Every structure is written in structure tokens, then in C-alpha cells.
Amino acid sequence: MTEMQVTPSFRLAYVPGVTPGKWARVWSERLPDVPLALVAVEAADGEPTLRAGDADAGLVRLPVDRTGLSAIPLYTETTVVVFPKDHWLAAAEEVTVEDLAEDVVFHPLDDTLGWERLPGRPAIERPATTADAIELVAAGVGVLLVPQSLARLHHRRDLTYRTMADTPQSQVALSWLEDRTTDLVEEFIGIVRGRTVNSSRGRGQTAAAAQPSEKQQPGSGKDAGRGAGKGAGKGKAVGGRPAAGRTATGGGRPRGGSGSSSGGSAAARRGRPKRRG
Known part of the structure; x- marks a missing residue:
């Protein structure tokens, strides 16, 4: 019996607020024969998903435990404060920690900013998720500090946000298991770093190496x-x-x-x- 050849694929996990679409489009153009599966996970599940082998790589929020994991920081997000449109903060172009001294500031359990000391007044209890905290903000109970991408993800017509000064920021990174640094992982690393096909360390480079350039002859x-x-x-x-x-x-x-x-x-x-x- 002839063995069936398994078509290679690549599974990319990503946490809320991260938009992998632009890199997925480059992947489909560069490796049309290798399907890219996007796996949406909660912020706290990014690292466990990689360690369980349920994804080949992931776009996660730092910090992660670097034991056995590689991580390439990609960008740092602006922190914003979300509040109702009729809140007095709407008149400000930028908000400071001191401006929130009298406001209840929610600290959801899936917080991604890693506060040492949250500004403002603490809520009676912590919301389970950022989405739950957004609902409380819309009810006029308090305000919420999040990376800008999460403010956009949970956009509502009755809410707005402003940039925060002097606050923690969230950093997004590409991460994968060190002992699973395959050619496809290298290919995706090249894509997020903006490498061309000829400079890629994955399959693109292998194909280019098979045909030496004029300078190498x-x-x-x-x-x-x-x-x-x-x-x-x-x-x-x-x-x-x-x-x-x-x-x-x-x-x-x-x-x-x-x-x-x-x-x-x-x-x-x-x-x-x-x-x-």
C-alpha cells in the first residue's frame, strides 16, 4: 500500500488585539501550498497553547517564561483609558495618572499591562474579562486602561478613549518552542521581520540557494x-x-x-x- 503524503501546514496562535492578517497574506503569496491556520486564543492562553503543541508559533503578549521558548519582540502598544463619551476626560487630549485620582479604575483578571500599582480608586471586585470591564465602563461605573488595540477591539458608540501618559505598555512578540524551530517557523520569522524571499532563512532561502547568483559564479x-x-x-x-x-x-x-x-x-x-x- 502506498503511504499517503501529509500536506504540511502551519498553525499560528494569536491573542486578542493582535491582527495577523497582513502577515497571513504574505504567507499565502509566498507559500501557497502550505495552509496557514489562525488560532485565536485568550491572552492568558498564548503561552500554554505553544507549550502544549497546539500551535507552531504564536503572537503573544510579553512577558512569557523563556524556558524552552523563543520570543522576538515585534512592537509596543500605546496605553489608553476608555470612558463614556460624556465623561469630563473627553475634553483632554492626553490623560495622566493624576487625572484618574477620583475615578474607579477597573482591573480585569485578564489584564495585559502588569500594574504594580493601579491608579485611581479600586473597584469592589475585579471583572473576569476585559469585555466585562467594558460593559461596566459603558454603565458609567468607572474607567478602564488597556492597550489601544483592545480599545478598538471592544469599540462601542457610547465609549471613547484617550492616550495615557507614564503608564505601563503592552509588548507583542512572536514566540515558539525552541526545539521546534522548523523551516516553516523560520519562514514566518522572515515574514514578520520584513525579509524578502531571497533573504528568508526558510524555504525561500533554500530555493534561492539552489540557483547561485551571478556574483557567486x-x-x-x-x-x-x-x-x-x-x-x-x-x-x-x-x-x-x-x-x-x-x-x-x-x-x-x-x-x-x-x-x-x-x-x-x-x-x-x-x-x-x-x-x-
């Missing part, structure tokens, strides 16, 4: 011409170095100019392909 292209045209003196250049005994007269150092050995070395350096990260 000895004796071809402009680099070969540079080596011959800028050789040292009358000697014949071999591998970018002038032939022995022909670089200078009188046993001294060769002088600069088109006939110097430095020209040959520079040509050799220019002809050497750069190592890509």
Missing part, C-alpha cells in the same frame, strides 16, 4: 571584469592578489592608484557575496 559578471581591470601593475591577478614580485619596484610598498594592490583587494572584497542574516 566565478569568472562571470561585472565582478570578474573588475578583478581583471583593476589588477596590480603588470602582474596577472590570481584570486584578487597580484602576482608576486610585480606589485612594486625597489622592494618598497606599492603606492595607491589604479595599479596598486589595494585596488585588487577592494575588487575582491566587492566581488565576495555578503552574508545575509
